[in-house]
Amino acid sequence: xxxxxxxxxxxxxxxxxxxxxxxxxxxxxxxxxxxxxxxxxxxxxxxxxxxxxxxxxxxxxxxxxxxxxxxxxxxxxxxxxxxxxxxxxxxxxxxxxxxxxxxxxxxxxxxxxxxxxxxxxxxxxxxxxxxxxxxxxxx
Amino acid sequence: xxxxxxxxxxxxxxxxxxxxxxxxxxxxxxxxxxxxxxxxxxxxxxxxxxxxxxxxxxxxxxxxxxxxxxxxxxxxxxxxxxxxxxxxxxxxxxxxxxxxxxxxxxxxxxxxxxxxxxxxxxxxxxxxxxxxxxxxxxxxxxxxxxxxxxxxxxxxxxxxxxxxxxxxxxxxxxxxxxxxxxxxxxxxxxxxxxxxxxxxxxxxxxxxxxxxxxxxxxxxxxxxxxxxxxxxxxxxxxxxxxxxxxxxxxxxxxxxxxxxxxxxxxxxxxxxxxxxxxxxxxxxxxxxxxxxxxxxxxxxxxxxxxxxxxxxxxxxxxxxxxxxxxxxxxxxxxxxxxxxxxxxxxxxxxxxxxxxxxxxxxxxxxxxxxxxxxxxxxxxx
Numbered sequence: 001x002x003x004x005x006x007x008x009x010x011x012x013x014x015x016x017x018x019x020x021x022x023x024x025x026x027x028x029x030x031x032x033x034x035x036x037x038x039x040x041x042x043x044x045x046x047x048x049x050x051x052x053x054x055x056x057x058x059x060x061x062x063x064x065x066x067x068x069x070x071x072x073x074x075x076x077x078x079x080x081x082x083x084x085x086x087x088x089x090x091x092x093x094x095x096x097x098x099x100x101x102x103x104x105x106x107x108x109x110x111x112x113x114x115x116x117x118x119x120x121x122x123x124x125x126x127x128x129x130x131x132x133x134x135x136x137x138x139x
Numbered sequence: 140x141x142x143x144x145x146x147x148x149x150x151x152x153x154x155x156x157x158x159x160x161x162x163x164x165x166x167x168x169x170x171x172x173x174x175x176x177x178x179x180x181x182x183x184x185x186x187x188x189x190x191x192x193x194x195x196x197x198x199x200x201x202x203x204x205x206x207x208x209x210x211x212x213x214x215x216x217x218x219x220x221x222x223x224x225x226x227x228x229x230x231x232x233x234x235x236x237x238x239x240x241x242x243x244x245x246x247x248x249x250x251x252x253x254x255x256x257x258x259x260x261x262x263x264x265x266x267x268x269x270x271x272x273x274x275x276x277x278x279x280x281x282x283x284x285x286x287x288x289x290x291x292x293x294x295x296x297x298x299x300x301x302x303x304x305x306x307x308x309x310x311x312x313x314x315x316x317x318x319x320x321x322x323x324x325x326x327x328x329x330x331x332x333x334x335x336x337x338x339x340x341x342x343x344x345x346x347x348x349x350x351x352x353x354x355x356x357x358x359x360x361x362x363x364x365x366x367x368x369x370x371x372x373x374x375x376x377x378x379x380x381x382x383x384x385x386x387x388x389x390x391x392x393x394x395x396x397x398x399x400x401x402x403x404x405x406x407x408x409x410x411x412x413x414x415x416x417x418x419x420x421x422x423x424x425x426x427x428x429x430x431x432x433x434x435x436x437x438x439x440x441x442x443x444x445x446x447x448x449x450x451x452x453x454x455x456x457x458x459x460x461x462x463x464x465x466x467x468x469x470x471x472x473x474x475x476x477x478x479x480x481x482x483x484x485x486x487x488x489x490x491x492x493x494x495x496x497x498x499x500x501x502x503x504x505x506x507x508x509x510x511x512x513x514x515x516x517x518x519x520x
Contacts, residue, residue, distance in 0.1 A: 001248045001270065001308075048249070048280025051272050092272045094246045127501040130364060131311045132321050133350050133402075 003051060003092050003126040004099040006106060008119070010058050012083030017118035018111045025112050036109045044091060044102070055087035090126075099123050143326065145177055145189070146260030150330070152193045153257060154232020157293050161201050163239065164285040167257050169204065173197035174260055233258075234334040238297025241305040242288045249284035250305045256281055259327055261318060269318040302331065303343050303399065310347050321351055332386075341390035342400030348383030349406035352376040364506045368415035380410045401430040420450035437467050445473055453480035471497060472507055479514060488514040 022030065044050035062076040089106065093099050103121045111117035149170060156166035173196040177189075186192035240254040252270075255261045261269075267277035310324035328344045356370040387403045405426045412418040427443035430436075440463055448456020456477045463470065475490035491511035498504035 001251070001312075003271070045276055046279050046283070048252075048272075048276050048278075048283055050276050092248070092270065092276070094248050125499070127504065128499060129312075130500045130502045132354075133311055133346075 007122040010084040013120040020112035051090035053089040149260030150233040169201035241302040253284040338390040339397040345387035346403035352379035
């Protein structure tokens with residue numbers, strides 16, 4: 001049992017196979033894509049593996065502390081930022097292999113021409129709570 | 140009201156319903172409903188016979204549900220066809236439920252969830268909170284698990300080893316949320332030990348008790364990990380240690396060694412040492428040899444290398460480590476520790492950083508990063 005984040009990028013991932021941008025799809029193709037994503041999440045709920053799924057707006061703000069008694073400094077958005085997160089899905093699965101299998105399915109979502117996008121998704125394990133039995137900490 | 144006591148009645152009540160002819164999935168739902176009802180009603184109106192009360196309420200729920208069901212004809216026919224069961228000892232039912240919920244056709248996460256609900260009597264919400272997943276997801280996981288085992292006969296003999304693996308998983312998850320999973324795993328293992336006389340069940344129970352005894356000392360107030368050698372041994376739970384040691388000794392005396400007994404023996408040797416320096420590492424290495432012969436697990440060999448390093452010096456530990464695959468989890472952490480003891484601080488610091496990078500949990504990563512920082516500070520001054 002381990003949680004994984006399946007991360008979808010607007011930018012920063014290697015190019016997908018079917019890389020026609022969404023604004024050049026037909027409305028039906030967009031509907032089919034959205035339907036695929038919803039069905040995928042619903043299916044994961046049924047298998048008892050779904051934890052969370054969220055989409056993010058492409059534009060964000062950079063914020064940092066600017067010292068005692070001063071308001072935070074804000075900046076951006078920066079158009080040149082290389083890596084841009086589009087959204088994520090969190091799954092709770094029995095193995096890394098299962099996480100990869102599911103990411104592969106999600107990457108098959110249809111795009112232009114109704115063909116799979118073959119989009120690169122990033123799969124990252126959560127850092128979990130430490131196990132009760134940590135034999136290695138003999139030291 | 141003692142909720143643990145109420146929950147301890149879960150398996151025998153469920154067993155009675157199943158033996159009366161209720162199918163497992165429906166019976167399990169009915170027992171859950173009865174438990175919820177008991178929590179509501181008992182404080183004001185405690186029954187004289189709690190188990191009888193639960194059986195009556197659960198059975199009534201089951202029948203109501205069966206009648207409301209569209210397939211009611213079929214179901215009632217089947218119940219009618221079942222012969223009236225004779226009296227059967229509840230202890231058998233409990234054991235059968237453990238086997239069923241740990242059935243090999245289930246994935247580990249489904250077996251864990253089903254065991255906690257059907258044997259442990261926890262609600263779906265509690266289990267979902269403990270494993271940090273939405274309640275709807277956990278509900279689906281459980282109902283899917285029930286469907287998976289719907290064709291399995293209740294009285295089919297099972298394998299104790301599969302049950303022990305499930306309970307070990309529950310224990311090792313630690314604790315998060317409202318439910319103390321480690322304590323729940325101990326309760327369930329204790330209950331299993333009462334239902335079956337098996338040295339490995341005793342071994343696992345001893346192992347859990349011995350590790351649980353150190354729980355309070357394992358983390359600092361800020362949540363950071365405290366390694367065994369630096370733990371305040373005065374905070375170890377001596378009662379839990381005494382019980383674990385006693386159970387282990389009785390199991391070992393039967394001369395049917397298994398991996399949980401061997402792991403418990405190692406934990407007992409640590410528990411037995413008044414100070415870290417007085418740990419009997421030579422005996423611990425011998426137990427790791429036994430364990431390696433039983434499981435052939437690379438993780439065991441890794442831990443053995445640590446023990447060898449303590450018993451025969453860091454060079455011997457590094458030699459033992461050299462025979463192991465460097466991609467093993469925690470390999471770098473063990474190597475870092477042994478190099479530091481050997482006086483090679485530069486290598487140790489580099490390996491601690493590498494180990495932190497590979498750590499599978501936050502507390503361990505922070506611990507390893509601190510080790511690297513500590514050595515770097517010493518090297519600079």
